[in-house]
Amino acid sequence: MADSTADILRTAVITGSTRDGRFGPVVADWIGGHIAQREDMKADLIDLVETPLPTVFPPFGQAPSDEVKAQLGAVSPRLGQADAFVIVTPEYNHSFPASLKNALDWHNEQWHAKPVGFVSYGGLAGGLRAVEHLRVVLAELHAVTIRNTVSFHNYGEVFGVDGKPSDPGCDIAAKAMLDQLTWWGQALREARRVSPYAV
Numbered sequence: 697m698a699d700s701t702a703d704i705l706r707t708a709v710i711t712g713s714t715r716d717g718r719f720g721p722v723v724a725d726w727i728g729g730h731i732a733q734r735e736d737m738k739a740d741l742i743d744l745v746e747t748p749l750p751t752v753f754p755p756f757g758q759a760p761s762d763e764v765k766a767q768l769g770a771v772s773p774r775l776g777q778a779d780a781f782v783i784v785t786p787e788y789n790h791s792f793p794a795s796l797k798n799a800l801d802w803h804n805e806q807w808h809a810k811p812v813g814f815v816s817y818g819g820l821a822g823g824l825r826a827v828e829h830l831r832v833v834l835a836e837l838h839a840v841t842i843r844n845t846v847s848f849h850n851y852g853e854v855f856g857v858d859g860k861p862s863d864p865g866c867d868i869a870a871k872a873m874l875d876q877l878t879w880w881g882q883a884l885r886e887a888r889r890v891s892p893y894a895v
């Protein structure tokens with residue numbers, strides 16, 4: 697019998713900001729809602745507040761402590777199982793938050809040969825400078841970044857009290873980005889199956 701779930705793209709949605717009072721979860725829930733409406737994707741919402749990672753790394757060649765292993769155990773397998781990622785990021789000082797860089801740095805093969813889409817938010821620049829910085833970092837991690845980005849400029853004026861943007865153009869942009877992410881996710885998953893990605 698055919699496995700009806702085989703084509704579903706497991707997509708980790710990572711909320712990058714950890715600030716008290718942050719807006720990030722509103723944006724993550726919105727894009728997670730879009731994924732939930734699709735038959736070809738399934739979202740796993742990873743919140744770096746709920747699954748914090750330490751900022752001190754072990755020496756080269758040494759295993760992390762049991763405590764750190766437990767913290768990584770709440771995140772790393774979920775990244776490893778993902779076929780695709782959506783990173784939800786604000787802009788902090790023209791880049792992305794340190795919490796997100798830390799989560800990227802703790803992992804390596806989990807990103808390899810997988811696609812990453814972005815939903816960004818900020819002031820006038822809509823978090824796009826954060827996204828452009830992420831593209832450079834993710835290239836080093838052998839990930840493939842998606843061309844289309846969903847970005848919210850002056851996001852406070854865009855989202856209603858229902859946690860959704862009032863402009864239907866935002867939903868169109870989300871669909872376009874997720875369509876591209878799905879294309880790459882399915883293509884790369886098949887390519888990894890046929891020939892494991894070698895570094």
Ligand SMILES: Cc1cc2nc3c(=O)[nH]c(=O)nc-3n(C[C@H](O)[C@H](O)[C@H](O)COP(=O)(O)O)c2cc1C
Nearest residue numbers: 713715718719720786787788789790817818819820
């Ligand atoms: C440390 C810090 C630096 C910021 N730098 C920028 C910036 O360079 N450009 C921008 O558009 N917004 C900037 N902002 C405003 C954030 O985009 C805004 O506060 C947003 O809500 C942050 O996301 P969060 O609420 O999920 O933490 C900055 C905010 C913080 C806390």
